[in-house]
Amino acid sequence: MAAPATDRRAQQDAHPSGDERFALLDKALKRARFEQDQLVELLHTAQEVFGHLSDDVLIYLARQLRLPPSRVLGVASFYHLFTFEPPGDHICTVCMGTACYVKGAEDVVRETSEAFDVPAGETTDDGRLTLWTARCVGSCGLAPVVVFDGTVLAKQTPQDLIAHVRELLAAEDAAAEEEAG
Amino acid sequence: MAKVIDLDDVAVNEAEARSRYRWRIKVCSSTACDASGAGPAYRAVEQRVEEQGLEHDVQVVPTGCMGLCSAGPLVRTEPRGGQPTLFQEVNERVGADIVERHVKGREDLAEHQLDEGLPFFTRQERVVLSNAGRIDPERLEDYVAEGGYRALVSALRMRPRGLIETIEASGLRGRGGAGYPTAKKWGMLHDAVADEKYVVANGDEGDPGAFMDRAVMEDDPHRVLEGVTLAAYATGASKAFLYVRAEYPRAIKRLEQAIRTAKRQRLLGRNILGSDFSLDVEIRTGAGAFVCGEETALLASIEGQRGQPRMRPPYPTERGLYGRPTMINNVETLANLPDIVRRGPEWFRRMGTEVSPGTKVFALAGSLRHTGLIEVPMGLTLGEIIEEIGGGCPDGRAFKAAQTGGPSGGCVPASFRDLPVDFESLRQAGSIMGSGGLIAMDEGVSMPEVARFYMDFSQDESCGKCTPCRVGTLEMHRLLERICAGEGSHRDLELLEQLSRTVRETSLCGLGQSAPNPVASTLEHFRDEYLALLRDEPVGVAHG
Ligand SMILES: Cc1cc2nc3c(=O)[nH]c(=O)nc-3n(C[C@H](O)[C@H](O)[C@H](O)COP(=O)(O)O)c2cc1C
Ligand code: SF4
Numbered sequence: 071m072a073a074p075a076t077d078r079r080a081q082q083d084a085h086p087s088g089d090e091r092f093a094l095l096d097k098a099l100k101r102a103r104f105e106q107d108q109l110v111e112l113l114h115t116a117q118e119v120f121g122h123l124s125d126d127v128l129i130y131l132a133r134q135l136r137l138p139p140s141r142v143l144g145v146a147s148f149y150h151l152f153t154f155e156p157p158g159d160h161i162c163t164v165c166m167g168t169a170c171y172v173k174g175a176e177d178v179v180r181e182t183s184e185a186f187d188v189p190a191g192e193t194t195d196d197g198r199l200t201l202w203t204a205r206c207v208g209s210c211g212l213a214p215v216v217v218f219d220g221t222v223l224a225k226q227t228p229q230d231l232i233a234h235v236r237e238l239l240a241a242e243d244a245a246a247e248e249e250a251g
Numbered sequence: 252m253a254k255v256i257d258l259d260d261v262a263v264n265e266a267e268a269r270s271r272y273r274w275r276i277k278v279c280s281s282t283a284c285d286a287s288g289a290g291p292a293y294r295a296v297e298q299r300v301e302e303q304g305l306e307h308d309v310q311v312v313p314t315g316c317m318g319l320c321s322a323g324p325l326v327r328t329e330p331r332g333g334q335p336t337l338f339q340e341v342n343e344r345v346g347a348d349i350v351e352r353h354v355k356g357r358e359d360l361a362e363h364q365l366d367e368g369l370p371f372f373t374r375q376e377r378v379v380l381s382n383a384g385r386i387d388p389e390r391l392e393d394y395v396a397e398g399g400y401r402a403l404v405s406a407l408r409m410r411p412r413g414l415i416e417t418i419e420a421s422g423l424r425g426r427g428g429a430g431y432p433t434a435k436k437w438g439m440l441h442d443a444v445a446d447e448k449y450v451v452a453n454g455d456e457g458d459p460g461a462f463m464d465r466a467v468m469e470d471d472p473h474r475v476l477e478g479v480t481l482a483a484y485a486t487g488a489s490k491a492f493l494y495v496r497a498e499y500p501r502a503i504k505r506l507e508q509a510i511r512t513a514k515r516q517r518l519l520g521r522n523i524l525g526s527d528f529s530l531d532v533e534i535r536t537g538a539g540a541f542v543c544g545e546e547t548a549l550l551a552s553i554e555g556q557r558g559q560p561r562m563r564p565p566y567p568t569e570r571g572l573y574g575r576p577t578m579i580n581n582v583e584t585l586a587n588l589p590d591i592v593r594r595g596p597e598w599f600r601r602m603g604t605e606v607s608p609g610t611k612v613f614a615l616a617g618s619l620r621h622t623g624l625i626e627v628p629m630g631l632t633l634g635e636i637i638e639e640i641g642g643g644c645p646d647g648r649a650f651k652a653a654q655t656g657g658p659s660g661g662c663v664p665a666s667f668r669d670l671p672v673d674f675e676s677l678r679q680a681g682s683i684m685g686s687g688g689l690i691a692m693d694e695g696v697s698m699p700e701v702a703r704f705y706m707d708f709s710q711d712e713s714c715g716k717c718t719p720c721r722v723g724t725l726e727m728h729r730l731l732e733r734i735c736a737g738e739g740s741h742r743d744l745e746l747l748e749q750l751s752r753t754v755r756e757t758s759l760c761g762l763g764q765s766a767p768n769p770v771a772s773t774l775e776h777f778r779d780e781y782l783a784l785l786r787d788e789p790v791g792v793a794h795g
């Protein structure tokens with residue numbers, strides 16, 4: 071049974087590490103028929119699958135699309151949504167759109183950043199919490215809004231948010247301790 | 252090949268299916284209500300309906316945004332042939348009560364009701380949003396039952412030129428911000444000669460504090476598809492792209508699903524509705540770059556490149572995607588088309604003003620009692636929107652200014668309450684219509700701070716291609732930071748105004764050209780606030 075040309079290409083060039091996540095990326099590549107203009111879509115897929123865009127993944131994409139790696143990196147670094155560092159266990163995204171801003175989102179970012187000792191845009195040293203900012207998550211009527219691990223939290227004061235995160239981390243600690251004996 | 256769908260059949264069947272239920276309970280399941288707990292409320296309603304054995308009497312319908320997000324989660328009950336009732340802040344318990352006490356027990360539950368006689372609802376005129384919050388966006392039948400795809404049927408019987416003339420007669424202007432006459436752009440693509448032409452729906456919605464287009468795409472995806480198809484037919488395009496920002500995964504999912512359904516019913520794809528006209532539609536996602544809303548940058552992004560603008564001319568209608576003629580229309584612009592075609596341009600012109608006919612959708616936010624998504628006739632005054640629809644500022648605070656147009660717009664002071672909200676009037680007042688973000692600010696907000704906020708945004712989003720914008724916005728932001736910190740001088744303010752002019756006049760694309768607007772408009776209307784922050788005395792003023 072002869073595989074279609076693109077299939078063969080994907081197989082030949084399959085990632086040597088054997089990491090299964092590359093198989094998911096291969097599927098997306100095939101669906102995109104290895105077209106170079108699908109680069110942005112494929113970067114999205116890669117980030118979804120791997121959580122972030124490592125050099126390894128970028129080079130892999132470049133090879134599969136027959137593009138110079140510099141072009142792939144150039145495109146990826148242009149867009150804000152792509153991230154090159156692995157995020158922490160929890161992602162806390164504070165909306166800094168206008169509606170949230172006029173309702174005090176700046177204080178939410180500042181105080182959260184101080185409380186957990188992590189600058190906006192970065193991850194705590196222990197890798198447990200990433201603090202990001204976003205521009206309008208589309209719930210302006212509920213400003214200020216925070217998206218915590220994908221859940222939208224409405225009308226957040228700095229105190230609300232800090233308490234929420236502390237509680238969650240404490241619960242995890244307790245669970246870990248219990249497990250440890 | 253699949254049989255051509257009979258729209259009237261679908262509508263009749265749908266009406267019949269609905270008439271079997273004595274009640275329909277609509278639960279807003281859109282982003283904001285979701286965030287305030289619509290999920291558990293929905294499950295509570297569904298569960299009680301089941302427990303009470305009401306499945307054959309009561310239909311539970313998940314809908315898009317009902318508008319008044321700040322009072323969510325919202326639920327609307329519609330008894331067959333009776334008066335509907337809207338409920339606010341519906342949690343699990345209220346959801347259960349709605350089924351057990353309101354539907355079954357015929358109690359009013361007055362304490363949970365939200366009065367649909369509020370100006371928030373009665374002052375609106377919903378065209379683009381006519382189905383939002385009313386239908387299940389995931390069902391084609393729901394859209395068809397409301398008259399969907401009828402415009403496409405009649406358009407396919409017209410010549411493309413005739414369709415362009417209809418839109419010209421309606422006076423429709425682009426809702427993406429600039430208000431360019433839609434028919435004029437269509438005419439250019441129509442006249443362009445090429446082996447392939449493209450239409451692009453701009454759903455990038457970059458204004459940070461606005462979600463009009465997201466609502467249209469999520470809550471009524473088939474309307475967007477019908478609009479795109481009409482635009483493509485009128486202009487002779489054979490392929491359409493929907494460019495949607497990646498921050499809107501639900502909109503992307505809904506559109507993808509709608510495309511599949513429409514294709515299956517031959518409302519898209521090859522030989523649409525049995526005609527000679529074919530249209531292929533593809534979704535492309537943005538990746539968080541404001542400048543990609545600009546049309547030439549958007550095209551670069553679709554081609555898989557860095558989203559940097561280029562010089563115009565050539566305009567995209569001459570040389571666009573892959574070097575071929577391409578037309579870009581905003582999502583809301585496209586969503587107006589089905590109703591204009593179906594109800595006629597005269598109907599459309601009866602709304603709005605002479606030069607800005609029709610309606611505009613706004614994301615109403617900020618310091619207001621009622622916030623959410625509204626659609627109003629163009630030309631309604633700022634005061635009517637802020638005070639009547641928005642209910643004014645809460646807690647007795649004084650309304651100070653309205654921000655429109657986001658980082659490309661400006662702040663209109665409270666004294667302009669009689670200003671009609673349309674393209675020209677807003678521009679005269681130093682702002683722009685923009686895509687529809689409308690944020691009310693009260694006395695607690697400092698205007699230089701607002702200008703700093705937007706300049707921070709613009710310097711961050713500048714693509715860096717041209718120096719005036721890249722360096723100018725950075726420098727303006729630095730000056731604003733100094734001023735806001737109380738460390739600025741009169742000289743700094745002078746420099747800021749000079750830079751505003753330079754950046755406006757010498758930047759390559761709209762981002763740079765309009766980035767100084769928030770500064771200019773706050774300086775025009777709130778200069779005192781800047782002066783009060785400066786650390787030195789004006790030069791040349793003698794002290795007595
Ligand atoms: C920096 C910048 C950002 C823009 N962002 C958007 C946007 O998010 N959505 C949009 O429809 N138009 C946006 N526009 C306007 C588009 O370039 C274009 O004019 C519009 O999509 C045309 O559609 P219309 O004629 O239907 O309004 C933006 C323009 C600039 C300069
Ligand atoms: S004006 Fe700004 S955003 Fe536009 S091309 Fe120049 S640098 Fe890029």
Ligand code: FES
Nearest residue numbers: 165167170209210
């Ligand atoms: S500005 Fe924060 S949700 Fe829109």
Ligand code: FES
Nearest residue numbers: 279284317318320
């Ligand atoms: S999201 Fe429910 S009313 Fe807007």
